[in-house]
Amino acid sequence: MAQTRIAVAARKGGVGKTSIACGLSSVMASQGKRVLVIDLDPQSNAAYVLGTNPTAPGTADLLSGGSPRALEASPDLYVLPGGPDLAGHTIQSLDPEDLADAVTSMDYDVLIFDCPPGVEYLERLGLVAADVALICTDAHPLAVMGAGRVINELKLRQQKGRRGAKRWALALSRIDLRRSMDQSLDQQLATAYPAIDRFIVRQDSAISWAGAERVPLIKYDPNCKGAKDLQAIANWVFNG
Amino acid sequence: MARRRNSADLFAEATATADAIHEQDQAAAAKSEQERSQKTKLPLSQIRARETDTRPLDPQHVTNLAESIAALGLIEPLVVDVKGVLLAGGHRLAALHALQETNLEIYDQQFPDGQIQVHMLGFDADQEPERALQVELAENEKRVNYTRDQIERLAERLRSLNYREIRGRPKEGEKALGPALAVAIGVSARYVRKVLSEQRQEGRDEKNRNSVPIIQKLRLLKKIEAALNELSELPESEQIGRSESALIKALPAFLANVKGSVKDIDSAVHQQK
Numbered sequence: 147m148a149q150t151r152i153a154v155a156a157r158k159g160g161v162g163k164t165s166i167a168c169g170l171s172s173v174m175a176s177q178g179k180r181v182l183v184i185d186l187d188p189q190s191n192a193a194y195v196l197g198t199n200p201t202a203p204g205t206a207d208l209l210s211g212g213s214p215r216a217l218e219a220s221p222d223l224y225v226l227p228g229g230p231d232l233a234g235h236t237i238q239s240l241d242p243e244d245l246a247d248a249v250t251s252m253d254y255d256v257l258i259f260d261c262p263p264g265v266e267y268l269e270r271l272g273l274v275a276a277d278v279a280l281i282c283t284d285a286h287p288l289a290v291m292g293a294g295r296v297i298n299e300l301k302l303r304q305q306k307g308r309r310g311a312k313r314w315a316l317a318l319s320r321i322d323l324r325r326s327m328d329q330s331l332d333q334q335l336a337t338a339y340p341a342i343d344r345f346i347v348r349q350d351s352a353i354s355w356a357g358a359e360r361v362p363l364i365k366y367d368p369n370c371k372g373a374k375d376l377q378a379i380a381n382w383v384f385n386g
Numbered sequence: 387m388a389r390r391r392n393s394a395d396l397f398a399e400a401t402a403t404a405d406a407i408h409e410q411d412q413a414a415a416a417k418s419e420q421e422r423s424q425k426t427k428l429p430l431s432q433i434r435a436r437e438t439d440t441r442p443l444d445p446q447h448v449t450n451l452a453e454s455i456a457a458l459g460l461i462e463p464l465v466v467d468v469k470g471v472l473l474a475g476g477h478r479l480a481a482l483h484a485l486q487e488t489n490l491e492i493y494d495q496q497f498p499d500g501q502i503q504v505h506m507l508g509f510d511a512d513q514e515p516e517r518a519l520q521v522e523l524a525e526n527e528k529r530v531n532y533t534r535d536q537i538e539r540l541a542e543r544l545r546s547l548n549y550r551e552i553r554g555r556p557k558e559g560e561k562a563l564g565p566a567l568a569v570a571i572g573v574s575a576r577y578v579r580k581v582l583s584e585q586r587q588e589g590r591d592e593k594n595r596n597s598v599p600i601i602q603k604l605r606l607l608k609k610i611e612a613a614l615n616e617l618s619e620l621p622e623s624e625q626i627g628r629s630e631s632a633l634i635k636a637l638p639a640f641l642a643n644v645k646g647s648v649k650d651i652d653s654a655v656h657q658q659k
Contacts, residue, residue: 239426287399291404291407295411298408302408326393
């Protein structure tokens with residue numbers, strides 16, 4: 147089976163990238179896929195959320211030519227931690243395609259790149275290495291602005307025929323349809339980006355608690371709302 | 387409290403801003419792409435040798451450089467193109483590989499992160515082979531030839547910094563003068579040793595012999611004599627011009643005068659002693 151590579155990005159911070167990336171990884175691993183989460187965030191949250199050591203050598207090591215050992219979070223679910231080394235000069239001066247090259251021979255069914263907020267050169271490494279992108283936004287104009295910037299970058303790369311994600315969808319995160327802002331978010335995104343698929347990930351305390359207690363989502367609660375919403379995303383990733 | 391606006395308007399404003407800021411995003415991306423050419427370090431494995439060298443590598447020079455890199459690290463970064471293809475520093479690159487092979491421990495000490503200092507120029511040697519060649523030649527020409535006096539003065543300064551002339555591997559706290567000097571001025575360690583040992587011998591003489599004009603004259607005359615002898619041994623050309631035939635005629639007498647002068651000065655010098 148061909149490898150699936152997913153970038154999870156938002157540009158804005160705190161909109162649920164890591165929660166969605168790690169939740170999705172847990173969902174896919176529970177479906178029998180061998181999954182590796184590659185954390186591109188200097189804050190190194192993904193390894194923490196999945197219950198592994200966030201300070202172990204990880205993505206920065208991989209990008210510097212090393213071959214760090216992925217940490218096992220649960221059967222079939224592995225993670226390469228991020229960390230402050232990602233903010234170093236060596237990583238900053240990498241070619242945007244270097245991560246894509248570094249992961250070509252990795253033995254996993256699915257790679258998920260958890261992109262950092264703000265740091266565009268790191269985010270770009272993930273977007274270029276992926277074949278699918280999930281752009282996260284919550285129901286706040288600032289998050290929508292961040293998502294818009296990511297979409298514009300993806301579009302431009304595609305127009306220019308450059309390497310990178312070929313299809314993408316919006317993941318609307320922490321949605322509670324009782325709120326008016328949340329209701330109009332979906333509407334607005336449908337108007338602004340009519341060709342882009344949208345997925346709603348409902349506000350779900352199980353997702354936050356799983357992260358806080360450092361347990362993969364499916365292990366925490368396989369039947370929670372969040373798991374169901376993420377299953378829909380997994381389905382879109384694999385079946386288009 | 388201000389009247390709350392329609393949330394659809396708020397989102398529309400945000401997407402519009404995202405589009406407006408896109409141009410700046412592109413400019414920033416282009417700038418960072420350009421700045422990658424300022425890369426200052428590369429793993430040794432990513433520095434690719436050029437396909438042709440303008441001159442063959444001198445194995446002795448490589449060995450000497452490996453020695454000095456072991457002592458001091460790489461002082462002058464290698465010059466590479468945007469793809470990491472070597473533009474200048476063939477000897478240094480070979481010396482780095484040699485050091486890595488023969489003494490990994492020291493190599494790791496000098497390059498703990500496995501990264502080699504490079505100066506990356508913003509072009510692709512494949513696409514601009516002429517420019518690549520110019521860089522390679524310029525780098526070779528740029529090497530300043532230090533006079534013996536300058537080398538001696540540099541050695542003096544290094545000695546004051548606790549560098550010593552030592553044979554073999556320096557002990558704890560010792561710093562080897564020869565290799566340090568060699569790498570600093572880009573000559574072989576052997577040449578430095580030669581200059582320094584001559585300096586020591588001269589130090590024992592009262593005066594530097596070369597500073598006496600008469601000795602210098604003697605040396606030049608001897609050089610002329612040797613050159614003339616060599617010239618006269620060359621096979622004769624078929625067609626020779628008037629000047630050259632006049633020269634050939636005058637040569638024996640001139641050579642005799644040169645020899646005579648050498649003899650005169652020689653005896654004068656001996657008398658002085």
